[in-house]
Amino acid sequence: MEKKRIVTGDRPTGRLHIGHYFGSLKNRVEMQNTGEYDPYILVADVQALTDNFNNPEKVRKNVREVVMDYLSVGIDPEKTTIYIQSMLPEVAELTVFYSNLVTIARLERNPTVKTEIAQKRELFGESVTYGFLGYPVSQAADITALEGKIVPVGEDQLPLIEQCREIVRKFNSIYGEVLVEPEAVLSKEKRIKGLDGNEKMGKSLGNAIYLSDSEEEVNKKVMSAVTDPNRIKKDDLGNPDICMVSYYHNLFTDKDEYKTVCEECRAGKRGCVACKKQLAKNINKTLEPIREKRKYYEERPELVDEILIKGTEKARETAKETMKKVKKAMKLDYFE
Ligand code: SF4
Numbered sequence: 001m002e003k004k005r006i007v008t009g010d011r012p013t014g015r016l017h018i019g020h021y022f023g024s025l026k027n028r029v030e031m032q033n034t035g036e037y038d039p040y041i042l043v044a045d046v047q048a049l050t051d052n053f054n055n056p057e058k059v060r061k062n063v064r065e066v067v068m069d070y071l072s073v074g075i076d077p078e079k080t081t082i083y084i085q086s087m088l089p090e091v092a093e094l095t096v097f098y099s100n101l102v103t104i105a106r107l108e109r110n111p112t113v114k115t116e117i118a119q120k121r122e123l124f125g126e127s128v129t130y131g132f133l134g135y136p137v138s139q140a141a142d143i144t145a146l147e148g149k150i151v152p153v154g155e156d157q158l159p160l161i162e163q164c165r166e167i168v169r170k171f172n173s174i175y176g177e178v179l180v181e182p183e184a185v186l187s188k189e190k191r192i193k194g195l196d197g198n199e200k201m202g203k204s205l206g207n208a209i210y211l212s213d214s215e216e217e218v219n220k221k222v223m224s225a226v227t228d229p230n231r232i233k234k235d236d237l238g239n240p241d242i243c244m245v246s247y248y249h250n251l252f253t254d255k256d257e258y259k260t261v262c263e264e265c266r267a268g269k270r271g272c273v274a275c276k277k278q279l280a281k282n283i284n285k286t287l288e289p290i291r292e293k294r295k296y297y298e299e300r301p302e303l304v305d306e307i308l309i310k311g312t313e314k315a316r317e318t319a320k321e322t323m324k325k326v327k328k329a330m331k332l333d334y335f336e
Helices: 018-034 045-050 056-073 089-101 104-109 111-119 135-145 155-175 215-223 244-252 255-266 272-298 301-329
Strands: 004-010 037-043 081-084 150-153 183-186
Touching: 004 018, 004 135, 018 037, 018 056, 018 150, 037 056, 037 301, 045 056, 045 135, 056 081, 056 272, 056 301, 081 301, 089 135, 089 155, 089 301, 104 111, 104 155, 111 135, 111 155, 135 155, 135 301, 150 155, 155 183, 215 272, 244 255, 244 272, 255 272, 272 301
Parallel strands: 004 037, 004 150, 037 081, 150 183
Antiparallel strands: none
């Protein structure tokens, strides 16, 4: 049976945190290990530049950081192809061709883009760049260049895949059935709140635990987590439903232990400091094998480069084939 091609990726703007772990990485590892799929992960450096155009060093540095995070959580380069977006010039070419098939008004209406623009007011002010507004077009190029059939996404990313599908349908209706229309598959993993209770987790918010954080860093961060504000003394009756420590216990602590955490909290039989220490211990237990694997790759940067070179070559072969078909369909196959 032919394996279904999956295309996913991340912008390399920083190390990956446990929000990424529960939000997409775990799911990618599981899908990779079923043997039913042909997964590709792109390190979206060009897309990262759309809102970091003034900081190319940051993007470059984080390409390897993100790849080491992938490898450390169990993404296996023998099963998953990891490649660098900017090293596929076909993607940039496709982006130009697709830009005729989408209107500015449609891009401005895309709910995901609208939300992101609002979050980046500081960078863009009142006027957003052409590149950022158009990133869904380049994302459509990423997916279709690789003939991706499945794109696992969170709910907030669905409008991007819908935009891609519209571009594919428009292209195929004008130039002939060339492009593969991808399907969005809702990732079963969830979005994780920050330690401060913020819906979003990130470096600028200072509320994230990174996969590469040391034991000490984890301990320190957990101590800063927001707890039930009404609890002053250990024997005050607590409410774990409004406590971020409890929220994280639910992710990292086994079911029975978690039940005890909640019962003791409600009965005023548990101190917040001890509760946090227990959580930090459990998070560290999960992160320890990830840290060890990461260390292995940190000490062998040439291995990381090899994986990226091999993956990029493989991805490029497919992109070149797609481009041949696209140019033929668009009557741009001069002298062939
Ligand atoms: Fe949160 Fe634990 Fe304190 Fe209860 S005892 S408020 S669950 S930190």
